[in-house]
Amino acid sequence: MKFKAQLIRTGTSERTEVFVSIERKVLRLSNGDSYPIGEVSVGERSGVNSPFFIFLPSGQQLIITENVREFADEFYKHLPFYRKNWLHRFETWGKSLLVSVLVLIAAITFWLTKGSDMAAEWLANRISYDLEYELGKHILSGLSTLGWTVRKPSTSDEKRVEELFYFLSEQAEVKYAHFYVLDKPKIVNAFAIPGGFVVFTSEMIDDYISEEDGLEALGGVAAHELGHIKHRHSLRILIKSALVASIFTILTGDVSIVSLGMAQQLLSLAYTRKQEEEADAYAITLLMKSYLDPEPFIELMQNLKEKYDTDEVPEFLQSHPHMSKRIKKMRQLMEQLKKQDFQE
Amino acid sequence: MSDELTYQDQTEKDKPESRKIPIQFIGSPREYWKIYMINLALTILTLGLYRPWAKVRQYKYLYNHLLVDGIPMDFTAKPIRLLFGQLIVMLFFGLYAYSQITINVTLSVILILTFILMLPILMWLSYRFFFRYTQWSGVSMSFTASKSEFYLETIINSLVSIFFITVPLAQRRWFKFIARNAFWGNKQLSVNPSLEKLYTGLGLYIGTIAGGIFIFFTILVVVMGVATVSMPEENLSNMSAGFVIGFTILGLLIYLSILFGGMAFLKGYTVHAIYHGLKIGSAKLKLNIKPLRLSWEYLKLYVLTIFSFGFAYPYLFAKLLATIANNAHLELPEGESLLTRDMATEEVSAIGVEALDDAGFDIDFDIGL
Numbered sequence: 001m002k003f004k005a006q007l008i009r010t011g012t013s014e015r016t017e018v019f020v021s022i023e024r025k026v027l028r029l030s031n032g033d034s035y036p037i038g039e040v041s042v043g044e045r046s047g048v049n050s051p052f053f054i055f056l057p058s059g060q061q062l063i064i065t066e067n068v069r070e071f072a073d074e075f076y077k078h079l080p081f082y083r084k085n086w087l088h089r090f091e092t093w094g095k096s097l098l099v100s101v102l103v104l105i106a107a108i109t110f111w112l113t114k115g116s117d118m119a120a121e122w123l124a125n126r127i128s129y130d131l132e133y134e135l136g137k138h139i140l141s142g143l144s145t146l147g148w149t150v151r152k153p154s155t156s157d158e159k160r161v162e163e164l165f166y167f168l169s170e171q172a173e174v175k176y177a178h179f180y181v182l183d184k185p186k187i188v189n190a191f192a193i194p195g196g197f198v199v200f201t202s203e204m205i206d207d208y209i210s211e212e213d214g215l216e217a218l219g220g221v222a223a224h225e226l227g228h229i230k231h232r233h234s235l236r237i238l239i240k241s242a243l244v245a246s247i248f249t250i251l252t253g254d255v256s257i258v259s260l261g262m263a264q265q266l267l268s269l270a271y272t273r274k275q276e277e278e279a280d281a282y283a284i285t286l287l288m289k290s291y292l293d294p295e296p297f298i299e300l301m302q303n304l305k306e307k308y309d310t311d312e313v314p315e316f317l318q319s320h321p322h323m324s325k326r327i328k329k330m331r332q333l334m335e336q337l338k339k340q341d342f343q344e
Numbered sequence: 345m346s347d348e349l350t351y352q353d354q355t356e357k358d359k360p361e362s363r364k365i366p367i368q369f370i371g372s373p374r375e376y377w378k379i380y381m382i383n384l385a386l387t388i389l390t391l392g393l394y395r396p397w398a399k400v401r402q403y404k405y406l407y408n409h410l411l412v413d414g415i416p417m418d419f420t421a422k423p424i425r426l427l428f429g430q431l432i433v434m435l436f437f438g439l440y441a442y443s444q445i446t447i448n449v450t451l452s453v454i455l456i457l458t459f460i461l462m463l464p465i466l467m468w469l470s471y472r473f474f475f476r477y478t479q480w481s482g483v484s485m486s487f488t489a490s491k492s493e494f495y496l497e498t499i500i501n502s503l504v505s506i507f508f509i510t511v512p513l514a515q516r517r518w519f520k521f522i523a524r525n526a527f528w529g530n531k532q533l534s535v536n537p538s539l540e541k542l543y544t545g546l547g548l549y550i551g552t553i554a555g556g557i558f559i560f561f562t563i564l565v566v567v568m569g570v571a572t573v574s575m576p577e578e579n580l581s582n583m584s585a586g587f588v589i590g591f592t593i594l595g596l597l598i599y600l601s602i603l604f605g606g607m608a609f610l611k612g613y614t615v616h617a618i619y620h621g622l623k624i625g626s627a628k629l630k631l632n633i634k635p636l637r638l639s640w641e642y643l644k645l646y647v648l649t650i651f652s653f654g655f656a657y658p659y660l661f662a663k664l665l666a667t668i669a670n671n672a673h674l675e676l677p678e679g680e681s682l683l684t685r686d687m688a689t690e691e692v693s694a695i696g697v698e699a700l701d702d703a704g705f706d707i708d709f710d711i712g713l
Contacts, residue, residue, distance in 0.1 A: 006414075006415060008481055008482035009482070010482075011482075011685060011686045012482070012483065012529075012683065012684065012685050012686065013480070013481035013482060013483045013529060013682060013683055013684045013686075014683055015415070015481060015482075043418065044400070044401065044404055045404075045408070046379055046401045046402070046404040046405040046408065047371060047372075047375055047376070047379065047405050047408070047409060048375065049370065049371075049409075050404075050405070050408050050409070051408050051409075051416040053408075053416075053418060060482075061482045063415060063416065065411065065414065065415075065416060087401070090382070091378070091379050091382055091401075096378070096382055097378045097381060097382065100381050100382040100384075100385035100386075101381060101385070103385045103388075103389060104381070104384060104385040104388060107385070107388045107389055108388065111388075138448060142448060142449070145449050242441065
């Protein structure tokens, strides 16, 4: 079969019409020229009727725009499998769209649910504690630019909590542990930053220190935050948010999402339900290992639940598990550990 | 108005017969959409590594299915070049992300300022990249403006466009500059965008936005007035959440319609002003589509893209390209030819294209489109 083609002269836009046929792995042109198929190269094709660009060893170009499907069948028949333009074949395969959409949905679902968590954990475990500490230092100094004044403990109450924190961190055997206080009126909170930095709001200390067993309760909060440090949760969150953002970057081509996601994560530091439960379990174990009673900590959680009514939002809508569920699990673990201890 | 026969067109009628060179888009929007989705899946599966190849395949589809005088255009950039550009840009944005994590304001500001100062250079690289790798009939295009010329022109244009009313003047200056420095082989491009069309587009843009806002507030006042009159005061203060949400959605839809309506006018008239009359050597591009119809095509592109969360964009863009291409042709004066010589030009880095793409602005196949 003969195919109509345009032969473009090297270096100019001058073209002549020729007819091309393929005989015994040789490309024959109606102007008398012939080229073995193995010696010509073909431009990438995209689309069923995509024109054929053939680059001849002489530097000329041969362009075929008519009957391209027939020409492609004829041409690729003579090529070894690795030169058969597999990607083009896949694109033009009838079911490729369905397969791609399914793969796309599966890949995104896996990545958002499991993949990013797994990758974040894997990456976090490969980052040295020293590097994490350096990162944490930068984050801590950066908080002041947001108007958050982080300082060393100054009052006697704050120093008592600090002392208990360092006692627990020794028991926890973490490489880096630093205690800071944040002056943030009306905010009762504590959080961990990568690199072993634990920050208590002054409101949190003031609210609970004067309560009966208040110091032990705050020790429980410190143990919980040490749990986040031990499991490197905050570092994992940062990595995960960067990974998730990069998926959206791939989808949208907008890199600014990466930095936006990280900044947001840093400010909210929302741990997953699993991470909160891990930190709770760690706190109970650490407190009991340190001969401290976990009950005041559990009471504090109960108190927070009543104060902020955190069970109102359905569990599937929150990143934190229901407070009542957490309290129940902590009590179960406490009983279990007590029983083990008694048996030993 | 701009669509009527101008004096210039009238005098051209008296000139000797010219040869019509057809332009046609032979691709299918559906097939382009399919290729886009397949390449997106491959990009996700390879965690973004495949993205340059996907991009090239998409460009190839659009270029290769655009025939001028029966000869397809070609996009000749190598994906590996785009990958290299992407890696460098990712390093820069990675550093910016790091400055954000560590809340390092100084580093963030330095990086943003660096990016702003580099913007004209990145744009220059983008123009050079897309012209360099656009080929027709075996001959590549090129963009010959020097870095300093381009930088200076960017500053002058920014100054000219400070006032809203002078934006069309800046646009005209800019596109004349771009065309003056663009070549297909040894044939220079030239444009003389109609100021009348550019101002009409701007006027319709402002008019649509102002009119839309007026209508929106009129509706708001009427609705609030009716609600105040017909509802007892205690019910008014306890207005249901459904009403508030409904009204917010309605407001958002009206806002988007106004915005896209205005943008579509601006784009339709600007594109018409640039492309209708663009010259490649002595060949002149003619658009047989009115600016108003073009604006309508853009409105469809914007609105349907938003309502499909971006997924319909490839389909709609290919459709728009087909509409424009199939309503365009080149006119070549008798005795003239499209013959040109390929001017050997050096390879161009893809850093500019990737940086601008990642930062959210594209200078690519739709230069002006």
